[in-house]
Amino acid sequence: MSLVSVRGLTRVFDVSKPWLNRMIERLPKRILTAVSEVSFDIRAREVYALVGESGSGKSTIGKILVGLLPPSAGKVTIAGVDLSGGDRAAIDAVRSDIQMIFQDPYASLNPRWRVGDIIAEPVAARGGDTRGLAARLLQQVGLAAEDAQKFPHEFSGGQRQRIGVARALASEPKLIVCDEPTSALDVSVQAQVLNLMSDLKDEFGLTYLFISHDLTVVRHMADRIGVLYLGRLVEEADPASLFETPRHPYTQMLLAAAPRMDMIGREVAPPQGEIPDPINPPTGCAFHPRCPIAVARCSVDRPVLREVGISRVACHLAGGSGSGI
Amino acid sequence: MTQPVLSVRDLVVEIPTRAGVLRPVDKVSYDLAAGEILGVVGESGAGKSMTGNAVIGLLDRPARITGGEVILQGERIDTLSDARMRRIRGRRIGMIFQDPLTSLNPLLPIGAQLAETIAEHLPVGRAEARARAVRALEEVGIPAAAERVNSYPHEFSGGMRQRVVIALALCAEPVLVIADEPTTALDVSVQAQIIALLKRLCRERGTAVILVTHDMGVIAEAADRVAVMYAGRLAELGPVAEVLQRPRHPYTEGLVGSMPMAAAGRARLHQIPGAMPRLGQLPPGCAFHPRCRYARAECQRDPGPTRADCDGRAACWFPVGARA
Numbered sequence: 001m002s003l004v005s006v007r008g009l010t011r012v013f014d015v016s017k018p019w020l021n022r023m024i025e026r027l028p029k030r031i032l033t034a035v036s037e038v039s040f041d042i043r044a045r046e047v048y049a050l051v052g053e054s055g056s057g058k059s060t061i062g063k064i065l066v067g068l069l070p071p072s073a074g075k076v077t078i079a080g081v082d083l084s085g086g087d088r089a090a091i092d093a094v095r096s097d098i099q100m101i102f103q104d105p106y107a108s109l110n111p112r113w114r115v116g117d118i119i120a121e122p123v124a125a126r127g128g129d130t131r132g133l134a135a136r137l138l139q140q141v142g143l144a145a146e147d148a149q150k151f152p153h154e155f156s157g158g159q160r161q162r163i164g165v166a167r168a169l170a171s172e173p174k175l176i177v178c179d180e181p182t183s184a185l186d187v188s189v190q191a192q193v194l195n196l197m198s199d200l201k202d203e204f205g206l207t208y209l210f211i212s213h214d215l216t217v218v219r220h221m222a223d224r225i226g227v228l229y230l231g232r233l234v235e236e237a238d239p240a241s242l243f244e245t246p247r248h249p250y251t252q253m254l255l256a257a258a259p260r261m262d263m264i265g266r267e268v269a270p271p272q273g274e275i276p277d278p279i280n281p282p283t284g285c286a287f288h289p290r291c292p293i294a295v296a297r298c299s300v301d302r303p304v305l306r307e308v309g310i311s312r313v314a315c316h317l318a319g320g321s322g323s324g325i
Numbered sequence: 326m327t328q329p330v331l332s333v334r335d336l337v338v339e340i341p342t343r344a345g346v347l348r349p350v351d352k353v354s355y356d357l358a359a360g361e362i363l364g365v366v367g368e369s370g371a372g373k374s375m376t377g378n379a380v381i382g383l384l385d386r387p388a389r390i391t392g393g394e395v396i397l398q399g400e401r402i403d404t405l406s407d408a409r410m411r412r413i414r415g416r417r418i419g420m421i422f423q424d425p426l427t428s429l430n431p432l433l434p435i436g437a438q439l440a441e442t443i444a445e446h447l448p449v450g451r452a453e454a455r456a457r458a459v460r461a462l463e464e465v466g467i468p469a470a471a472e473r474v475n476s477y478p479h480e481f482s483g484g485m486r487q488r489v490v491i492a493l494a495l496c497a498e499p500v501l502v503i504a505d506e507p508t509t510a511l512d513v514s515v516q517a518q519i520i521a522l523l524k525r526l527c528r529e530r531g532t533a534v535i536l537v538t539h540d541m542g543v544i545a546e547a548a549d550r551v552a553v554m555y556a557g558r559l560a561e562l563g564p565v566a567e568v569l570q571r572p573r574h575p576y577t578e579g580l581v582g583s584m585p586m587a588a589a590g591r592a593r594l595h596q597i598p599g600a601m602p603r604l605g606q607l608p609p610g611c612a613f614h615p616r617c618r619y620a621r622a623e624c625q626r627d628p629g630p631t632r633a634d635c636d637g638r639a640a641c642w643f644p645v646g647a648r649a
């Protein structure tokens with residue numbers, strides 16, 4: 001059974017100018033669709049990765065899952081509890097099973113709190129027993145028990161991210177949403193944090209939603225990968241299929257564009273065009289203006305995610321005979 | 326051998342502080358030939374950007390060059406006055422920085438910024454400078470360049486802005502471009518466009534490039550040679566394929582090994598224990614020895630190894646691969 005089930009998730013933001021400006025300048029309302037009809041499942045003890053470029057909606061999905069943002073439409077079910085449903089007590093109980101690790105280890109720790117208090121807060125806030133908790137967690141993430149008395153500024157970026165991991169573990173969650181957990185870190189420190197996260201996952205039987213723009217990191221960590229483009233899930237597959245036989249033209253473009261250490265002096269034609277304005281996304285398939293194989297239908301019909309082999313792809317042409325993809 | 330475009334000899338940058346003198350750049354030497362792209366990699370605080378800034382004379386006080394030489398086309402430039410240096414920057418050395426918004430004037434249309442740079446450094450009139458500005462924008466792939474010269478920086482996307490910055494850096498036809506993390510703020514697909522553009526333009530014009538980045542993937546694709554910096558020193562310098570595939574310095578080996586690689590699958594990532602020492606607390610001898618798994622007693626002996634005392638490529642007494 002899946003731990004997390006996301007169905008038709010949509011989130012829009014009103015990015016209009018203030019009311020008075022709109023009246024005076026006779027401007028229409030501007031609505032940005034950050035996430036558009038996204039559906040996926042995360043099985044227990046799995047690492048599900050969401051990849052995409054900026055503006056693809058990956059962080060918005062993460063925030064909706066942890067309850068930092070309400071969805072505009074669609075349904076998120078975690079451990080059988082509908083997060084937008086009416087059962088407040090059940091929602092409250094399941095919320096303590098979800099924690100988050102943030103991207104910026106400098107912004108996500110309160111500089112005026114001692115590390116021990118930061119780590120114990122998720123438990124203390126619910127009136128739990130925090131005796132010895134911070135010391136134990138600090139040791140589990142590779143820091144010293146005495147570090148609980150220190151303040152965040154006494155730690156390096158990698159150590160701060162370990163503190164963030166320790167805090168996420170405090171309430172013994174089932175699901176941890178990791179939003180770009182290593183993109184602020186240097187590669188050698190990134191390796192330390194990724195290894196730590198893998199170890200903790202095995203030790204505590206955690207489930208991760210791993211949000212990243214870095215394909216090599218995602219390939220290393222994920223059991224399944226969802227590729228987002230302009231708020232839409234365009235492809236979902238396991239790492240081996242996704243990297244060896246990407247089926248969506250956007251995934252193919254992304255993989256070709258990513259710099260790789262084993263491609264020394266590679267000469268490739270870089271991708272064409274840029275990500276369109278999410279306020280006025282293209283009609284039909286959002287990728288069609290940049291797609292090398294687009295046909296007339298692509299600018300009219302929005303493709304739905306359908307099964308092609310063991311992947312799920314949102315492309316009219318994927319998997320068709322002779323289409324080559 | 327033809328004369329190198331840029332020669333950096335034993336460059337030392339020091340910052341006097343109350344706690345003592347810090348050395349963010351310690352005896353860095355390299356040569357750069359025309360049309361060559363030298364990648365400079367290292368983790369934050371390794372001295373990559375500081376080395377680039379020292380070359381172009383843009384060190385923030387109190388940091389200053391206290392040793393070594395910077396030679397541009399046979400002429401020593403580290404001792405020039407600020408006024409002379411200003412004539413060289415923009416004309417003979419172009420610069421590309423990480424954040425395109427901060428390197429463009431938000432209050433001037435991009436065409437005016439380009440024309441100003443061209444008129445400042447080249448003997449051309451205003452009309453000709455303007456025509457060249459349009460050509461420069463066309464060359465970096467700005468669509469409808471003739472109409473967009475009057476647009477302001479905020480009207481462009483991040484990738485287009487970085488193209489404008491590249492046009493600005495190359496418009497006076499410099500012999501050397503220093504690109505400091507030019508793609509770090511950009512998305513993967515735009516990054517690929519910018520790297521391809523930089524490579525093409527420099528190859529066509531024979532411009533030498535110092536490409537400072539922390540991204541080993543970008544280095545692998547763009548650079549001809551790579552310099553690996555650690556704690557202000559050059560740990561290793563050599564052809565990019567050699568250094569990345571057969572690293573000799575244990576730090577390079579660790580850095581390459583800590584990258585999640587396609588081929589390695591789900592194995593644990595190699596990790597370098599510890600973190601880079603702070604500049605005020607460098608260990609004696611080789612700065613890497615406390616984190617090095619091959620370190621022996623000799624590694625603590627002062628002064629630490631330089632590339633010249635070792636095999637010429639890696640500054641290590643016991644380079645990887647040469648060990649028994």
